[in-house]
Amino acid sequence: MSLYLLGYANFAVAHEPIFGTGPHTIYKDGVGLELKYEREQSQHGYEQALHLHATYGLTADWAVAVEVPQVKKIEENQNASGTGDVMLQTKWRFYRRDYAEGRQDQVALLAAVKFPTGDTDSEPSLGSGSTDTIIGFTVGRESRTLYYFADLRYRINGENDKKASLTLKKGNAWLYGASFGFRPWLSEYWEPDMVFLMELFGKQQAKATLKNKALENTGGHTTFVGPSFLWSYKNWMVTGGVSVPVMQNLNGEQEKQQYQFALGIELHL
Amino acid sequence: MKTLSFKTISLAFLLSLLISPWSGNFTLQATETQAQQVIVNIDGLSCPFCAYGVEKKLKILAGLKDIEIKMNEGQVLLTFEAGVTIDVDAIKEAVEDSGFTAREIILPKSQT
Numbered sequence: 001m002s003l004y005l006l007g008y009a010n011f012a013v014a015h016e017p018i019f020g021t022g023p024h025t026i027y028k029d030g031v032g033l034e035l036k037y038e039r040e041q042s043q044h045g046y047e048q049a050l051h052l053h054a055t056y057g058l059t060a061d062w063a064v065a066v067e068v069p070q071v072k073k074i075e076e077n078q079n080a081s082g083t084g085d086v087m088l089q090t091k092w093r094f095y096r097r098d099y100a101e102g103r104q105d106q107v108a109l110l111a112a113v114k115f116p117t118g119d120t121d122s123e124p125s126l127g128s129g130s131t132d133t134i135i136g137f138t139v140g141r142e143s144r145t146l147y148y149f150a151d152l153r154y155r156i157n158g159e160n161d162k163k164a165s166l167t168l169k170k171g172n173a174w175l176y177g178a179s180f181g182f183r184p185w186l187s188e189y190w191e192p193d194m195v196f197l198m199e200l201f202g203k204q205q206a207k208a209t210l211k212n213k214a215l216e217n218t219g220g221h222t223t224f225v226g227p228s229f230l231w232s233y234k235n236w237m238v239t240g241g242v243s244v245p246v247m248q249n250l251n252g253e254q255e256k257q258q259y260q261f262a263l264g265i266e267l268h269l
Numbered sequence: 270m271k272t273l274s275f276k277t278i279s280l281a282f283l284l285s286l287l288i289s290p291w292s293g294n295f296t297l298q299a300t301e302t303q304a305q306q307v308i309v310n311i312d313g314l315s316c317p318f319c320a321y322g323v324e325k326k327l328k329i330l331a332g333l334k335d336i337e338i339k340m341n342e343g344q345v346l347l348t349f350e351a352g353v354t355i356d357v358d359a360i361k362e363a364v365e366d367s368g369f370t371a372r373e374i375i376l377p378k379s380q381t
Binding site: 096143232 | 310311312313314315316317318319320321322323324325326338339340341343365366367368369370372
């Protein structure tokens, strides 16, 4: 099973896609705490993770974050649980235009580094054993009623240096997403607020290599689609969504994914 | 004697009920005439969750008594204590630090 969710480097703040990402940052000196449960089901097992995500606003347009996942993986008759790969992230919103009717257009660059903190001796492995880098950008247009988001990221996977005998290197990957959302009724500041989204996201990954030799049963292209929601009340937000694959063009013989599920709670301090 | 004192107490109670709302209004009006209200029109204010940052940054302004965010008007009403000099640049900076743009700041007549 691929580390799809854990390797996706979501960096969502506030009203953004929950499977993809958006250009939102947090206010200057603001602290955002998020606890997010994610589950990825495949034909012969599942992988679930509880992510603790902490964000800090260096300025209103530049945020840094750390993500610590607690992972549980079950593959056929084997299971393992523990801390996964810790990730450091940053997002810089370099373009923002505000309009009188509550509309906001934004573009942001983002970067993340994932460290090999997860146990690779367990079966299945809880971490990739490699230091990976993700760079990309995301755009968004939002208003009081409608939301549009898109993102494109590139993941450069390092070599698994925890199992030197294997010298396995996962293939680099393009990650993409596009979302549309709407607010069914306008709410005031002191009222609960609800936004619904329809998200499309995917990954095009190159084949992994072992001692510089390509592995046939790795890599490929997957695309998911699914609905999600964002419910908020003042500085609290609850998010959730489910997505199913609409395209899985995987190389060789690989286990197919069935669905992804996410549920989170976020607090801004 | 018992009846008289009961009547007296009842009358006093009724009178107090009649007077208290009026006196409350009087107090409120007196306060309102002293307080200074500033209207900040904010661009880009799309969601209540994001508006929390606006409240958080504006709350620390010196002399601020009350803040009211009107999402549908894209407006924030700030009530300052009487006699406070309102710092327009500080308001602009606070809105900018929350990730939005203060398009217009309407001050009370005493400060224009």
